[in-house]
Amino acid sequence: MRRRVLPGFGISLGYALAYLGLIVLLPLAALAWKASGIGVRELLHLLSTPRTLAALRLSLGGALLAALVNVAAGLLVGWVLVRYRFPGRRLFDALVDLPFALPTAVAGIALTTLYAPNGWLGGWLAPMGIQVAYTPLGAFVAMVFVGFPFVVRTLQPVLASLERDVEEAAESLGARRWQTFFRVILPMLAPPLLTGFALALARAVGEYGSVIFIAGNIPMRSEIVPLLIVQKLEQFDYAGAAALGVVMLLLSFALLVAVALLQRWSRRWAEHAA
Amino acid sequence: MSGRHPSRPWGWPRRLVHLGLILAALVFLMLFLVLPLATVFVEAFRQGVSPYVASIQQPEALSAIRLTLLVAVIAVPLNVVFGVAAAWAMARFDFPGKALLGAFIDLPFSVSPVISGLVYVLLFGAQGWFGPWLDAHGVKIIFAVPGLVLATIFITLPFVARELIPLMQSQGSEEEEAARVLGASGWQMFFRVTLPNIRWGLLYGVLLCNARAMGEFGAVSVVSGHIRGLTTTMPLEVEMRYNEYDYVGAFAVASLLALLALLTLGIKTLLEWRYGDELAHAPGGH
Amino acid sequence: MTLELSHLDRRFAGFRALDDVSLSIAPGEFLALLGPSGSGKTTLLRILAGLDYPDGGGVRMGGEDFLATPARERRIGMVFQHYALFRHLTVTENVAFGLRVRPWRSRPSRAEIRERVERLLRRVQLEGLGGRYPTQLSGGQRQRVALARALAVEPDLLLLDEPFGALDAQVRVTLRRWLRELHEELELTTVFVTHDQEEALELADRIAVMNNGRIEQVGTPEVIYQQPATPFVCEFIGKVNRFRVRRHGAGFGVGGWMPEDDPWQRDVTEAVAYVRPEQLWLAVPPSQPAWEARLRHIYLAGSVAHLELHVASLDQPLEADVASEDLSRLGLQPGMALRVAPRSAVLFPLDGNSVPRSEERWLWHAPSPVPARV
Numbered sequence: 001m002r003r004r005v006l007p008g009f010g011i012s013l014g015y016a017l018a019y020l021g022l023i024v025l026l027p028l029a030a031l032a033w034k035a036s037g038i039g040v041r042e043l044l045h046l047l048s049t050p051r052t053l054a055a056l057r058l059s060l061g062g063a064l065l066a067a068l069v070n071v072a073a074g075l076l077v078g079w080v081l082v083r084y085r086f087p088g089r090r091l092f093d094a095l096v097d098l099p100f101a102l103p104t105a106v107a108g109i110a111l112t113t114l115y116a117p118n119g120w121l122g123g124w125l126a127p128m129g130i131q132v133a134y135t136p137l138g139a140f141v142a143m144v145f146v147g148f149p150f151v152v153r154t155l156q157p158v159l160a161s162l163e164r165d166v167e168e169a170a171e172s173l174g175a176r177r178w179q180t181f182f183r184v185i186l187p188m189l190a191p192p193l194l195t196g197f198a199l200a201l202a203r204a205v206g207e208y209g210s211v212i213f214i215a216g217n218i219p220m221r222s223e224i225v226p227l228l229i230v231q232k233l234e235q236f237d238y239a240g241a242a243a244l245g246v247v248m249l250l251l252s253f254a255l256l257v258a259v260a261l262l263q264r265w266s267r268r269w270a271e272h273a274a
Numbered sequence: 275m276s277g278r279h280p281s282r283p284w285g286w287p288r289r290l291v292h293l294g295l296i297l298a299a300l301v302f303l304m305l306f307l308v309l310p311l312a313t314v315f316v317e318a319f320r321q322g323v324s325p326y327v328a329s330i331q332q333p334e335a336l337s338a339i340r341l342t343l344l345v346a347v348i349a350v351p352l353n354v355v356f357g358v359a360a361a362w363a364m365a366r367f368d369f370p371g372k373a374l375l376g377a378f379i380d381l382p383f384s385v386s387p388v389i390s391g392l393v394y395v396l397l398f399g400a401q402g403w404f405g406p407w408l409d410a411h412g413v414k415i416i417f418a419v420p421g422l423v424l425a426t427i428f429i430t431l432p433f434v435a436r437e438l439i440p441l442m443q444s445q446g447s448e449e450e451e452a453a454r455v456l457g458a459s460g461w462q463m464f465f466r467v468t469l470p471n472i473r474w475g476l477l478y479g480v481l482l483c484n485a486r487a488m489g490e491f492g493a494v495s496v497v498s499g500h501i502r503g504l505t506t507t508m509p510l511e512v513e514m515r516y517n518e519y520d521y522v523g524a525f526a527v528a529s530l531l532a533l534l535a536l537l538t539l540g541i542k543t544l545l546e547w548r549y550g551d552e553l554a555h556a557p558g559g560h
Numbered sequence: 561m562t563l564e565l566s567h568l569d570r571r572f573a574g575f576r577a578l579d580d581v582s583l584s585i586a587p588g589e590f591l592a593l594l595g596p597s598g599s600g601k602t603t604l605l606r607i608l609a610g611l612d613y614p615d616g617g618g619v620r621m622g623g624e625d626f627l628a629t630p631a632r633e634r635r636i637g638m639v640f641q642h643y644a645l646f647r648h649l650t651v652t653e654n655v656a657f658g659l660r661v662r663p664w665r666s667r668p669s670r671a672e673i674r675e676r677v678e679r680l681l682r683r684v685q686l687e688g689l690g691g692r693y694p695t696q697l698s699g700g701q702r703q704r705v706a707l708a709r710a711l712a713v714e715p716d717l718l719l720l721d722e723p724f725g726a727l728d729a730q731v732r733v734t735l736r737r738w739l740r741e742l743h744e745e746l747e748l749t750t751v752f753v754t755h756d757q758e759e760a761l762e763l764a765d766r767i768a769v770m771n772n773g774r775i776e777q778v779g780t781p782e783v784i785y786q787q788p789a790t791p792f793v794c795e796f797i798g799k800v801n802r803f804r805v806r807r808h809g810a811g812f813g814v815g816g817w818m819p820e821d822d823p824w825q826r827d828v829t830e831a832v833a834y835v836r837p838e839q840l841w842l843a844v845p846p847s848q849p850a851w852e853a854r855l856r857h858i859y860l861a862g863s864v865a866h867l868e869l870h871v872a873s874l875d876q877p878l879e880a881d882v883a884s885e886d887l888s889r890l891g892l893q894p895g896m897a898l899r900v901a902p903r904s905a906v907l908f909p910l911d912g913n914s915v916p917r918s919e920e921r922w923l924w925h926a927p928s929p930v931p932a933r934v
Contacts, residue, residue, distance in 0.1 A: 004367065005451060005454060005610065005611045005612065005631060006366050006367070006447060006450055006451070006454070006463075007460035007463070008362060008460055008464070009363060009366070009367045009369075011359075012358075012359040012360070012362040012363040013359075013363035013367070013369065015355075015356070015359045016356060016359045016360035016363055016375070017375070019352075019356045019359075020356075020360075020375075020378055020379065020431075023424070023427055023428055023431060024378060024381055024382060024428060024431065025378070026397065027393035027394055027396070027397050027428070028381075028393055030393055030396040030397040030402065030403050031389070031392065031393045031396055033396075033403070034396045073302050073306075076295065076298060076299050076302065077299045077302060077303060079295065079299075080295050080296050080298075080299035080300075081299070084292055084295070084296055086296055090543070090547075092299075092300065092303055093543075094539050094540070094542070094543040095303060095307050095308070095539070096303075096307075097539055097542070098307050098311065098535065098539065099307070100482075101485050101489075101535035101536075101538045101539050101542075102310075102311070102489070102531070102532060102535045103488070103489025103490070103491055103508075103509045103512075103528075103531045103535070104387075104489070104491045104492065104509075105489075105491040105509040105510075105512045105513050105528070105531075106314060106489070106509070106512060106528040106531050106532055106535075107310060109314075109512065109516050109524055109525065109528060110310040110311070110313040110314045110317075110528070111310050113313050113317055113521075113525075114309055114310055114313050119313075120309065120313070121305070121309065144306065145306060145307075145310070148306065148307075177291075202384050205386070206384075206385060206386025206387065206388070206389070207386070207492075208386065208387055208388045208491070208492035208495075209387070209491035209492050209495075209509070213513075213516070226386050226387075226388035226389075226492065229388050229389075229392060230388060230495070230496060233392065233395060233496060236400075236401070238395070238396060238399070238401050238402075241392055241395075241396075242392070242396060245388075245389050245392045245393075248385070248386050248388075248389055249385060249389055252384045252385045252386070252389075253384075255384060256377065256380070256381070256384045260377070448640050448642060448644035449644045449645075449646055449647075451609075451611050451631075451640070451644065452638065452640055452644040452646075452709075453646075453657065453661070454610075454611075454631045454632050455609055455610065455611070455631050455632070455634075455636055455637075455638045456632075456657055456658035456661065456709070456710075456713055457632040457633070457658050457661055457662060457713060458632060458657070458658075458661040459632070459661070462661045466646075466657070466661065467646055470646075470648040470649075471647065471648060
């Protein structure tokens with residue numbers, strides 16, 4: 001075997017693998033084992049109960065919508081923070097990470113209070129017939145909150161590295177501002193936007209803490225899948241919880257693979273440009 | 275940066291567009307970030323200072339704070355050691371399966387917190403793999419402190435590694451090779467060259483790891499069993515008080531967590547501003 | 561102690577970085593490893609430093625197996641390409657590093673370390689800068705810190721990886737002279753890697769020219785420049801004119817020029833010839849064979865002038881160098897006709913596949929009387 005110059009390869013890799021195996025892989029294996037105890041038919045039956053279907057619809061549909069809103073809002077906020085100078089910019093930039101730093105339970109009760117019919121925003125929306133708290137709309141608001149930083153943070157470095165001369169070239173060729181934006185800038189921002197979208201989606205699909213407070217958890221209407229898992233655990237229905245858990249896990253894997261592919265794609269594209 | 279170019283004879287003046295975009299962004303940030311944060315403090319002090327202080331001094335609140343600190347004190351150092359070891363192996367050596375290892379390190383970020391708790395229940399719970407054996411030997415993991423620690427370790431496992439791997443990759447191994455050629459032993463090289471070079475990145479990772487460890491809700495909620503004074507961390511105490519309609523009490527504890535979040539953001543911003551070139555910025559890694 | 565490299569092989573995925581490299585380095589010698597990037601020179605240096613290991617072959621230092629000695633016990637001073645200064649340590653702490661990490665039994669006392677570091681900083685002309693951090697220094701100063709740090713451990717062997725690569729031209733020349741003086745003073749065996757031929761020719765006692773993982777030629781700068789062993793060395797070192805010559809009956813020649821007495825007998829029909837620009841004779845008397853050339857351009861580059869000639873019978877341009885002062889002496893003007901012939905040339909026979917055979921090199925010199933200059 002080749003001698004290695006820098007020391008510690010065996011011990012560092014060995015420790016990392018053992019730790020990862022015990023903390024992450026062994027428990028996930030337990031989940032897979034428990035889920036495999038249920039037959040396919042039973043699994044399908046479990047997944048096709050109206051209550052589960054409704055929860056899946058809210059978890060997936062709400063997360064998709066929230067991620068879309070985050071792409072738009074993230075593009076706006078990222079653009080403003082990178083391109084313009086205004087008082088308080090640094091403060092707002094730091095604040096973007098708040099949903100990462102604020103515990104989800106805190107975010108949950110704060111959003112609920114804010115959007116409750118007697119809250120600051122809820123009281124203002126209620127006369128218009130819009131109720132947010134204790135409805136699926138509330139779950140959606142919480143999902144927007146927790147996923148918001150992803151798009152901004154993936155976008156910012158790319159936006160900052162965009163060469164201004166490309167835009168100037170477009171303008172010198174006679175492009176209008178909106179043409180420059182849609183034909184030149186937006187295509188270059190597509191990879192980070194897509195990556196941010198996938199990350200925000202993954203986060204919103206799995207979100208638990210902030211959603212359960214504001215959604216009201218009305219069966220068939222405003223329940224999310226993670227909540228169903230918790231309920232099954234509380235009823236000691238381990239197999240049912242494991243089945244739903246595996247479905248969620250597979251969904252996460254799919255999104256993880258999507259993010260990896262997106263990042264590879266965007267890197268290759270960047271090399272072409274360079 | 276903006277208004278240097280003369281505006282064109284047609285269309286809106288540039289300044290107006292910029293101003294409109296800035297305003298739109300700020301309104302969004304105010305509505306979605308600042309207002310919820312303000313709500314926490316306003317609700318906590320809704321009935322004045324003394325109910326706030328009293329609700330924090332209740333024994334359940336104090337034991338929740340103690341438990342939260344205890345969990346973080348165990349989980350964070352363990353993940354620091356793991357993060358440094360994983361980063362050393364991944365940034366300094368090539369080996370088959372490296373990309374797969376990286377994907378597994380990222381895994382806890384992308385699974386639902388509820389799953390993180392669920393897997394430990396399936397492993398150590400009454401009907402789990404090791405449940406009967408643990409029961410027979412009188413060891414309690416689920417609905418006890420070890421379960422909280424394990425779930426927290428799982429959730430916060432990637433933070434330090436994710437910060438250190440790209441940082442050490444970008445720094446390269448020349449300085450460490452120089453130390454070896456100059457006669458340094460493995461540990462001398464690590465403590466005198468590697469560690470000083472990654473110190474700010476390490477602190478950054480520890481900061482984020484700690485914030486998440488103290489604030490985690492979903493994963494610990496599943497394994498906690500919500501036993502007041504024994505297995506409730508601060509976020510769980512917030513939930514229980516809220517569900518008991520003790521809003522001032524819930525927001526009082528929540529305000530402490532919000533302060534922790536603000537402190538974390540403050541130090542994080544300071545680190546990025548002061549030592550930005552000694553940090554790795556891994557997007558989406560939070 | 562002589563450093564003996566024998567039959568070193570090193571393969572990376574898909575290519576051979578070192579291919580049967582053998583080399584002997586004498587004590588006190590200043591040796592340059594010269595070659596284009598990817599030629600294997602840095603791999604060779606890293607193997608000497610103990611930062612890489614060969615797949616085959618051996619390295620012995622004074623009879624001892626060097627490869628079995630870990631990097632930290634080889635008594636080596638190495639200057640890395642980008643210096644690898646410890647960015648969190650001051651200049652003094654950087655230089656003292658190698659002494660401070662010694663086991664306490666062999667570690668000099670604090671006072672001794674301080675004294676030695678000060679002496680070294682004086683030697684590399686950095687006294688007074690000991691408290692600075694690497695980022696507060698210029699490129700040339702960093703290079704000298706790296707050198708002082710390497711010398712502090714009193715090495716038996718000094719290794720320099722592209723020591724001047726990251727410096728601008730002016731500093732480079734000054735530091736080069738200074739390093740040569742330092743070497744003469746210390747008499748330390750030194751191996752340095754460079755892709756800059758000028759640097760190698762000026763600094764080294766001997767040069768090993770590397771290409772594709774092989775050593776093409778080892779020799780003094782004079783030998784390397786004047787008697788290149790292979791076509792690669794001809795083309796890599798200095799500027800050179802290259803053309804084909806073919807057998808015409810009894811002798812070799814092309815376009816009217818015929819080097820006499822070829823050593824190859826009749827079995828070689830074609831050869832490739834290399835002629836340095838300064839070895840072109842521009843005023844050949846009509847009595848001798850020569851090419852009819854037209855002077856296309858004159859590029860004045862300070863003390864030397866580069867002439868671009870076109871030779872119709874060769875159907876290719878040639879480049880000739882003359883001293884600037886000779887331009888007017890010879891009345892050289894663009895457009896004028898000249899009779900041109902090589903004063904010396906290096907020729908390699910081509911085999912059936914037009915591959916030059918280095919081992920049958922022919923060093924040709926024009927028979928006297930040919931005037932030494934022009």
